[in-house]
Amino acid sequence: MRSPPACRAFHPDIRRRRPPTRSASLAETSDRKGLAPRRAALALVRDVTERGRMLYEDTPVLAGLAPQERARAMRLAGEALRQAARADRVLKPHLARRPPPAALAILRLATVEFAQGAAAHGVVDAWVEVAGQSQRTASFRGLVNAVLRKLEGLTPEDWEKLPVPTLPRWLRRPLVDAWGDRAVQRIEDAHVRGAPLDLTPRSDVDAEALAAEIGATVLPTGSLRHTGAAQVTALPGFAEGRFWVQDAAAALPVRLLAPAKGERVLDLCAAPGGKTLQLAAAGAEVTALDLSEARLARVAENLGRCDLAAQIVAGDALRYEERGWDAVCLDAPCSATGTIRRHPDLPVARDGAGIDELIVQQAQLIDHALTLLKPGGRLLYCTCSLIPDEGEVQVEEALLRHPGLAMAPLPEAAWIDPEWAAPEGGLRTRPDHWSERGGMDGFFMAVLIKAA
Known part of the structure; x- marks a missing residue:
């Protein structure tokens, strides 16, 4: 917001001798207001x-x-x-x-x-x-x-002191069935607090030094968390591509996959591209595929800013046929109900319609992704949903549909909070996790291994 010139603020006699034009005066008044x-x-x-x-x-x-x-x-x-x-x-x-x-x-x-x-x-x-x-x-x-x-x-x-806003019935009911009323109340508490700004530093960047430079803290998973008001593009290191915006929970699936340098990895439904950047930064040979050319343009822009490389392909994931991949990352289309603390418009604009169709599509994508893997290849499946039918249940049913398919055990890693371990296998995060640090998005993630 532009401040008026000092002479006009403190010397009204000067203002009278040199009156601004009416249009400029209105513009400045509007700007000040x-x-x-x-x-x-x-x-x-x-x-x-x-x-x-x-x-x-x-x-x-x-x-x-x-x-x-x-x-x-x-x-x-x-x-x-x-x-x-x-x-x-x-x-x-x-x-x-x-x-x-x-x-x-x-x-x-x-x-x-x-x-x-x-x-x-x-x-x-x-x-x-x-x-x-x-x-x-x-x-x-x-x-x-x-x-x-x-x-x-x-x-x-x-x-x-006012009561915390509650989720709409179409969403609250299945979440209570899944997690219990007290857990949903904690999730609602997290939603009303909103979300801090999380950043993923490039793998060759000193996270501690960057955090000190931009006024952030380093989370146990390696993400940076900025809790104040900030314009991302104005932060030190943005223009040089030293980091990209990515919620701390969204950065976990690729860490769980742990791609090796030189592995061929297909990132299905890749936009907005955070996982593509992580895969490329890890040294994998990445192909990012998405239906939206406009969103892929944003992925390419961020790859260029961060000096990372990936092949960009616009197309339908269910029609993609290149096979023999070492790993496939499938961040499947979902209800996005795990991101409400960052997207408070979601429970207002949506009414739950279409979730059944998404669940069917998720199963189709899992089945197709498995055909693209080489024997012994790994499928990373994840969704930013709080609804188990889009996460835990999808993996359980995939294991039943595909004999020989196995779930990879969780690694013994310091960055994994025991609270995230899902009883069915994989990791489950919720907005009420890490409440003392500012919460995190709701995600489910698991790595499935194709029979060799």
């Missing part, structure tokens, strides 16, 4: 709540904003979605009836800003002005002003 990122946050929230769209950093809504404004809009929108139930509880006593979605979104966004300790006067003024700029909300400008004036005393301490 932070209207642009707030308008973008409002559009993002409405896309999720009214249209069922997911939040994406390259959405057209964010076009034209400076990087810090885009980051602010995404953070604000994400927090408003994450904390919607708390905001509604605060707002309810001051509303005779539920306002239309656009006006409610403004009230939720402003309430979240109060809860974060933002200056009440600036929050009210900015959101009243944003409301007046749209035909859908202009008639609610007075309501927004009146309600927000009543919330000016809301403090972060008051906010933290």
